[in-house]
Amino acid sequence: MLAYILRRLAQAVLVMVCVALIAFMLFQYVGDPVVFLLGQDASPQQIRDLRADLGLDRSFFVQFWHFLQNAVQGEFGLSLRQGAKVSRLMAERFPATFELSLVAALLALLLGIPMGVYAALKRGSFLSQLFMTVSLLGVSLPTFLIGILLILVFSVNLGLFPSFGRGDVLQLGWWSTGLLTWQGWHHMVLPATTLAIFQLTLVMRLVRAEMLEVLRTDYIKFARARGLSNRAVYFGHALKNTLVPVMTITGLQLGGLIAFAIITETVFQWPGMGLLFIQAVTFADIPVMAAYLCLIALIFVVINLVVDLLYFVVDPRLRMEKSGAH
Secondary structure, three states, rough: OOOHHHHHHHHHHHHHHHHHHHHHHHHHHHHHHHHHHOOOOOOOHHHHHHHHHHHHOOOHHHHHHHHHHHHHHHOOOOOOOOEEEEHHHHHHHHHHHHHHHHHHHHHHHHHHHHHHHHHHOOOOOOOHHHHHHHHHHHHHHOOHHHHHHHHHHHHHHOOOOOOOOOOOOOEOOOOOOOOOOOOHHHHHHHHHHHHHHHHHHHHHHHHHHHHHHHOOHHHHHHHOOOOHHHHHHHHHHHHHHHHHHHHHHHHHHHHHHHHHHHHHHHHOOOOOHHHHHHHHOOOOOHHHHHHHHHHHHHHHHHHHHHHHHHHHOOOOHHHHHHHHHH
């Protein structure tokens, strides 16, 4: 177990170094920060002085080493657009993105798993066919279109929910939360639903496929032969084994929700990291782009590591394989 954890940690560190290298290349090949800071009318002497102050006149490897040292400390310099520290901007925006992604993930799981189980057990029913038809729409329609349609129906036509912003938030230290206010939840409904729809349909179809596969296995037939009730077979044996691969996929999808909330945050003007990133791309704000890339990679690496360890704990076959290999 310890050797497995150390090996996964080494792989995680290697991935983060590679991502840091890609982020560092943004500073080298996507525009010149000196031009952004001084403008086009700067004299050659001003440009040389600022490049020396920023350390841009040093060799590539020296610059990359200093970039790594600062990145480990969470420092990516100043935003070229806002003139504030990038670490502060990311800390201000992260709670909004995390809460939106968390609510969307819970919504996808709480609805997707029961719908997938029902679609597997009642394959010929009208409701099961309806679930599968809706899932095709959820997979096919782009996120921005779903968000616009929800705004049109529930904000413009019905006036039930606000179409932009985060609403009232409470400040708990450095963390700002909208989950403790009514207005926060009111503003959360449409963007969380938009972000959750694709994940919900993915979870539902995955649970249905895995459930049907598990129900065909020999140990389920043996359980039926022992005289166990359908409830015990479905929920005591089949569902438990169905959720093992689902746990892996949904764990990785949480990282995907955080990373790909960009479109949802843009449509609803949700003040999270995705909207900050879009604004950074528009203005070629390279420090913000690099910080966002590194943070999203770190989230993916951590979630992937946790899911792998949970998978190792939950699935006894992996432990047997590891012990047999030694």
